[in-house]
Structures are given as C-alpha cells and as structure tokens.
Amino acid sequence: MSISVIVHIANEEPALGEIEELPKTTDNILVVHNPRKMDGRDLPYLADEVTTMVLPWHRIIFLEIMPSDDADEIIGFVRD
Secondary structure, X not given: OOEEEEEEEOOOOOEEEEEXXXXXXXXXXXXXXXXXXXXXXXXXXXXXXXXXXXXXXXXXXXXXXXXXXXXXXXXXXXXX
C-alpha cells in the first residue's frame, strides 16, 4: 500500500508523491514515486518521463503524511 506524502524540499516548492513505507531513522534517502506539484502538474526540475525521485535527507525540510482513503473517520465531540 502506498502512502501519499508532501515533501518539503529546501529552496523548492513542495512536491506531492507516494512512498512505499514510512522512513526509518537509519534511512539516508527517501524514494518518492509519481512526484508532481501540488496541483498535479510535472515538477519543472525533473524530466517528463521520470516516475521515481530519490532525495537525500539533508535536502528535505519536513515530510507531511496525508491521510489514507481507508482511514477511519474521527468523530469529534457530539452534543445531544
């Protein structure tokens, strides 16, 4: 199952993509599949036919994990 993420890269716009598993503390790189801009367009610094991007951790500011479609809906406070 792929996990949708937003990768915030130093001095670049954020990139949307999928990863296979959450990164471990020992990882030095992050492999992102189907990298694209937030609006779905191609990233300007990648060739058109690129489907996988490998980023070193020192270039990543932070990583946002997007909720999956099959995640349970959280029910907040309900007042009767």
